[in-house]
Amino acid sequence: MSEKNRELVTIESLDNEDEEIVTIDLAQESKLVHKLDRTVLPILGLLYFMAALDRSNIGNSAAAGLQEAIGLTAAQLSNCVSLFYVTYIISEIPATLLLRKFKPHRFLAALGFMWGLVTIGTTFVSGYSSLLVCRLLLGLFEGGYFPCIMVYVSIFYKPEEQALRMGYLLSCAGAAGAFGGLISYGLVQVNSTNPYLQGYRLIYLVEGLITICTIPIVYFYLPDDENVKFFNEAEHEIMRLRTIQRKQYMGNSKFEWIEIRKAFSDPKTYFSMFIQFFSDIVLYGFSTFLPSILRSGLGYSITQAQYLTIPVYISAIISTLCTSRASDYLKIRGPFIAGANVSAAIGYIILLTANNNAVKYFATYLIALSLYVHAGINLAWTANNSSPYYRRTCSIGSNQALGNISGAIAGQIYRKSPYLLGHSFSLGCVCASTICVVLNTLWLQRQNRVKQKILCGERTDKMKERTGDHNLDFKYCY
Template identity: 30%
Template sequence: MLSTPQSHAGGEWGHHTVGSKEVETDNSRPDLDENWHRASRSIVRKLDWTLMPIICVLYLFNYLDRTSIAQAKLNTLEKDLNLSGAEYNTAVSILNVGYMIMQIPSNMLLTRVQPNPYIPAWVLIWSVVSACTALVTNFGQLVAVRALLGFVEAPFFPGIYYLLSCWYTRKELGLRMAILYSGLVLATAFAGLIAAGIFANFDQSRGIAGWRWLYIIIGSINFLLAICSFALIPNFPESNSGSQRWLLTEEERRVALQRMLLDRVDQESDRSLLWGFRHAVTDYRTWVFVLLMFITNHVAYGFNYFYPSIVSGLRLGSQTITLVCTAPPFILAAGLSIILSWSSDRYNERALHIATPMGVAIVGFVISVATVNGPARYVASYFYVTGCFAANGIVYAWAAGVLNQTPEKRAIATSIVNVIAQLGNIASPYMFRDQDQPRYLLAMILLIVFAAISGLTCLLLKFDLWRANKKIEQSCQDGATPRLFPT
């Protein structure tokens, strides 16, 4: 609730209640105030140079921890632990169970605590759990460690996703989500290069297998990065703690809060967690994004844990050459993801920026099904890797921009979307059956279907939001600028 404004240099300031705190906000027209815009640009620049680098690197290692099992499979993991193909698939899938269980409770809690030290503390914990993978000696221990790893890694991505949506406006968020998401894509690329180097130089060093060294080294580096993150991760804009305490001026902290208040599609007051949960689950667009994320995740991650095995089946060379060859498609995907998201923000368009790459992915899957030629299938993998991964960051930004009526609803709705999407990650490894190696025809055909559904869902949602925006524009009075849904 805004009180009667009082005089303040640079504008008029009132009080707004955020959660349990009353904070000052500028009630004047910031679009007419150059000082306000200068402060806004400064906030974005400072966050881009502090928050974004640390969370991108942490997300890279977050994903390395999860997917290193794909590279370990090419080493002696299955032999050392006496794993069958089905047991490996279960070890891959089980991580997502813990990941699903923890995400929604964590984000609900995050709306009532501060991101710093909450998020860095979880990073420290998952670093230790990941390193403990090097100690497992059988299938049961591997499943237990990976289930726990999913549980302790779960707070990071939805928490950071929510934190970014509290600092960046909808027009700014798409590119930042793509940059964050590029950490995931680069992790997949670098995983092969890192594994190649470790397996070539450390395998059986001190009697320890290369895949065990892989987890030890990644976990140790991750732990050091977690310590650094305590200094670089901010709390929410209304707070005076976290990195904003030393990073932002008092005026910038005020502008940071007002930027987000002005960016909401409608200006509802902050409500309880129960209110946010109820409105998140009853908004049909939450479930449209659930379908969209389920499908795109299913497509993108379905082949990810098996991509090293797919490339190995092409017989391009030794194990080292195979691991090196897994990197280029993902590096290309990371670059295209940033370019596409910049374009998506620039033109405030989401649906076509997702549907088009999914069409490219379909071309790649079709080529993989249609030919047995190794080099042709490797080239096809560039199409489906870049097509699938280039679009996912935009999906996250789109969901945050549409489901943002209050912080509580945004936190819970985006968690619901991310959590249920993990069902695709649990099911997808079982599409890649041992008897289908190395072409995995059944999986490729299913991925064609999922990619097509994803593109169609985007176009239908675009039409739905276009209609909603027309109603918003018609209801606007006194020439006010409408706050529209991104389409």
């Protein structure tokens, strides 16, 4: 085997008493990773696509006549958008802690099945109260899915492989935005020939049924851990060696409350949470209300507002995949989030100051370029710098919990056309997110320097016990 196709990795075991030297053929490892990409990621992405579709279809249904049909005021619609995140947030941290106990294929399939039923049930709502109940139930079952798949990705992929995979999964939400507009556009047309079922009701019925149809794929084909049943013997061996290489990153998988306390006492956990919070206000506000922004804010018709969202989301998908790949290749996170924020800031400034609707529509593309980049790379950043398993699950869960509070806020700031409050507030959040990115980067760089000085004997180690990412040879990425 040539030196070009070999990687030599020395990893200190968790008890610090011995060393293992692991050599992997990089060409064979690349084939294994691509096989995971072809098998595991499409399953996760398919269900996340449906989750995003079912979560955001209230925006398309509102543009298709939901408000007028059941007598919703603008404030009541905003409440239904916002209060969804109450149960969504509550379910996130418990879900990440329960994932291993109930096995991913069962737990994730059960969540999807339940929110699919709730989406179908939304077809028959007759007023504000019934719609609100459906939104609360939808949040309860959807809330745990995304943080769970972030934890799941960290089980199978190395830290430097994760941003692209998380970017892929988030791009599925972008695809949901694009196809949601396309599906809604088609179903609204059905309304003209079917007087018994209005177009906005068909949106819920059809999308709920599609979600239910995806559940058998999740249940029967999603592997629970590294022992993937569709791997051959050689692939199982490579996966075993990858697991050895990642001993320090994966750490002790036994649940201990001290790991939860360590996660919540770490400054980088809070930087991560606030970056996600500010980024998600942009994400949820823009993705939920884009059809309404195009219809009420820019003056397009109902049908135009539906299909004009499609190219906007396609640009978001392309941007997410390209940026995530570059972030993994260069092994840096913060600068890419900051760069995405610059694009979003320019977009919001144009929306607030321009008078031409075509120019404002162009601004939606600038915002879309950043839409899933800052959220996805920040999640990879969080997962990369947290170890062992339950410290990482807590960091990811808390990241998502605070981040999704922004969904409730987004529903309140986008209340009245032309949405000047929503755009101004989102611009402020882009700026605040950038400040947090800079602070987190400086903190991680400082921690790396402190560890290096201790290793070189230039500084006394004041920490009594170092485990997981606190180990001196664990280097934070920034």
